[in-house]
Amino acid sequence: MKAGSHLEKMFAAGHFAVTGELGPPRGADAGHIHEKAKYLKGIVESVNVTDNQTAVVRMASMAVCRLLLDMGIEPNLQMVCRDRNRLAIQADLLGASALGIKNVLCLSGDHQKFGDHPQAKNVFDIDSMQLIATCKKLRDEGKLINDHECEGVPQYFIGAAVNPFADPFDFRVTRLAKKIKAGVDFLQTQCIYNMEKFRTYIQQANDLGLTEKCYIMAGITPLKSVGMARYMQKFVPGLDVPEDYIERLKGVDKKKQGDEGIKIAIEQIQEVKEMKGIAGVHVMAIEWEERVEEIVSGAGLLPRPEVS
Amino acid sequence: MRLNYPSNIKIINVPCTGRVDILHLLKAVEDGADGVYVAGCLEGDCHYISGNLKAKKRVAYAKKVLEAIGLEPERVEMYNLSAAQGARFAEIAREFTERIHQLGPSPVGSGAKAA
Amino acid sequence: MVVAESKPIEEILAMVADFDKILLTGCKGCVTVCNAGGQKEVGILASALKIARKKEGREIEIEEITLERQCDPEYIDQLEEPIAKNNYDAVLSMACSVGPQYIAKRYEDTLVYPCLNTTFIGGALEHGVWAEFCQACGSCGIHNFGALCPIARCAKSLLNGPCGGSAGGKCEISPETDCVWHLIYERMSRLGQLDKMANVVMFKDWTTSRDGGPRKIVREDLKQ
Numbered sequence A: 001m002k003a004g005s006h007l008e009k010m011f012a013a014g015h016f017a018v019t020g021e022l023g024p025p026r027g028a029d030a031g032h033i034h035e036k037a038k039y040l041k042g043i044v045e046s047v048n049v050t051d052n053q054t055a056v057v058r059m060a061s062m063a064v065c066r067l068l069l070d071m072g073i074e075p076n077l078q079m080v081c082r083d084r085n086r087l088a089i090q091a092d093l094l095g096a097s098a099l100g101i102k103n104v105l106c107l108s109g110d111h112q113k114f115g116d117h118p119q120a121k122n123v124f125d126i127d128s129m130q131l132i133a134t135c136k137k138l139r140d141e142g143k144l145i146n147d148h149e150c151e152g153v154p155q156y157f158i159g160a161a162v163n164p165f166a167d168p169f170d171f172r173v174t175r176l177a178k179k180i181k182a183g184v185d186f187l188q189t190q191c192i193y194n195m196e197k198f199r200t201y202i203q204q205a206n207d208l209g210l211t212e213k214c215y216i217m218a219g220i221t222p223l224k225s226v227g228m229a230r231y232m233q234k235f236v237p238g239l240d241v242p243e244d245y246i247e248r249l250k251g252v253d254k255k256k257q258g259d260e261g262i263k264i265a266i267e268q269i270q271e272v273k274e275m276k277g278i279a280g281v282h283v284m285a286i287e288w289e290e291r292v293e294e295i296v297s298g299a300g301l302l303p304r305p306e307v308s
Numbered sequence B: 001m002r003l004n005y006p007s008n009i010k011i012i013n014v015p016c017t018g019r020v021d022i023l024h025l026l027k028a029v030e031d032g033a034d035g036v037y038v039a040g041c042l043e044g045d046c047h048y049i050s051g052n053l054k055a056k057k058r059v060a061y062a063k064k065v066l067e068a069i070g071l072e073p074e075r076v077e078m079y080n081l082s083a084a085q086g087a088r089f090a091e092i093a094r095e096f097t098e099r100i101h102q103l104g105p106s107p108v109g110s111g112a113k114a115a
Numbered sequence C: 001m002v003v004a005e006s007k008p009i010e011e012i013l014a015m016v017a018d019f020d021k022i023l024l025t026g027c028k029g030c031v032t033v034c035n036a037g038g039q040k041e042v043g044i045l046a047s048a049l050k051i052a053r054k055k056e057g058r059e060i061e062i063e064e065i066t067l068e069r070q071c072d073p074e075y076i077d078q079l080e081e082p083i084a085k086n087n088y089d090a091v092l093s094m095a096c097s098v099g100p101q102y103i104a105k106r107y108e109d110t111l112v113y114p115c116l117n118t119t120f121i122g123g124a125l126e127h128g129v130w131a132e133f134c135q136a137c138g139s140c141g142i143h144n145f146g147a148l149c150p151i152a153r154c155a156k157s158l159l160n161g162p163c164g165g166s167a168g169g170k171c172e173i174s175p176e177t178d179c180v181w182h183l184i185y186e187r188m189s190r191l192g193q194l195d196k197m198a199n200v201v202m203f204k205d206w207t208t209s210r211d212g213g214p215r216k217i218v219r220e221d222l223k224q
């Protein structure tokens, strides 16, 4: 065991794991967290807490992670390199460990250009690959980047994200391999819509033996409406939404599009579950937490298995 | 053929409108001209290939400068016509003079000097 | 070269609002090459300022001088005579922002204003279009990246790109911006060096960059 988090134990026991996601509020209201998080409790192993996602200022990920722990929910602390330099990153990592946070997700972070403070100066002192290496060094060597020994060695189950749909496609599996080399334990993918392409990607990863070296979770985001699907298709760089899904949503009554989106998500989970090399799913239903249970149970994944 | 065009227009000959610089246009305004226009060959007919297209861009730039300092950009203009179109030349001259009359004298000139 | 562009005329007009007599200085170095602050641009700006002020009924006297370079004290010395003789209200510089600082340092009692926004170290892509190529990090490592700079040209200065936002060769920040990591990938694959891209590039040492404080180069062999 690296950190002994619940998520890690689920993987270790060979269960198909499920994680969720929660976006902190753009304000100081802790009640908001309780409201949203209650829908995820007992439904997923652990919950990603986003870190100023899309470069929009929100309540600190670490604070929300602690609130989740208080609610008996295991958090995955997301950390981006955009907003902090190596001093702040390491300080936060040590602090997170002291607060009882065991799963960390290392990300570069979206550029602030489309966020709510485009005037900000960004940092990018280190990148996501190096952030993974930082976590690993802290955990395995008990040392900071500068080789200074820590008093009290933190334990992390180290995660990161991969986007199989970004370009150049042929490099994507190499980048996955790099993250493993850097020290990642589990990976969550970008939302998958183009199953064909995803299959090819995982096949490549299987061929290189990469899926045996870390746990890969397929990213699933239910489509709420035709509008949302179109938006993702057009405006989210490196996200591939095939026309088929849009046609399918269009085929039902407007009020029923959400239900159809949930159905699609369930089918996707069932499909990826059968793929060799997929160890779980990461369900990102942002601002739609109340439907996660329906998705997970629809996919036949409830109740969640017990591990100790 | 003799055609009449307004006598308050002062013609400055250049071998090609490609020779006209932003500074020429601005200097004319600075020295009190109420308007300046460049009469170039028809697009695609430039003897020096792209002289008139360059002039067009410079006119556009001069317009931007005037706008930035609060003068009407319409005081600077580019026209295209061929050397054979004498009537068109006179017509443009009248048209532009009319435009400038409507705008009134340039606030830069001391009195409504014409150039 | 250093690439710069003119500040909006409105901003410059506001700077000189209280002045009646100024010296406008250009530079024959980089800013001439990038058409921002050479003799020609000095002429255009002077004319525009004069037109604007005539329009307001308060003419401004502008003397124009374009120096060989403004990043060299020996050329800045050439302003001594005009400044001493003419009692200018202010000196405006159309050099990159090194120029106005040199003038300010040399002429301690003179008000100095920059007319350009100094923007980046780069080059022309075509006539009238310039792009950034280097961020002067002080420790060049582009040979590891197919001789393309990820620090200046990747929106996130990633050393292990391309990130998940790279699409169709373009960067997530804009369809107008090339993803330099895509270019690096293509070049490395042409050079048969893709295996190099499989290695994790570790932490960059930023001490040689601006982060290490203002920088200075001392060449003992040249110093007098």
Ligand code: SF4
Pocket: C133, C134, C135, C136, C137, C138, C139, C140, C141, C142, C149, C150, C151, C152
């Ligand atoms: S690596 Fe540093 S010195 Fe080299 S081009 Fe990039 S920013 Fe400039």
Ligand code: SF4
Pocket: C153, C154, C155, C156, C157, C158, C161, C162, C163, C164, C165, C166, C167, C170, C171, C172, C173, C178, C179, C180, C181, C182
């Ligand atoms: S898309 Fe390319 S250039 Fe833009 S941030 Fe990502 S790696 Fe850098």
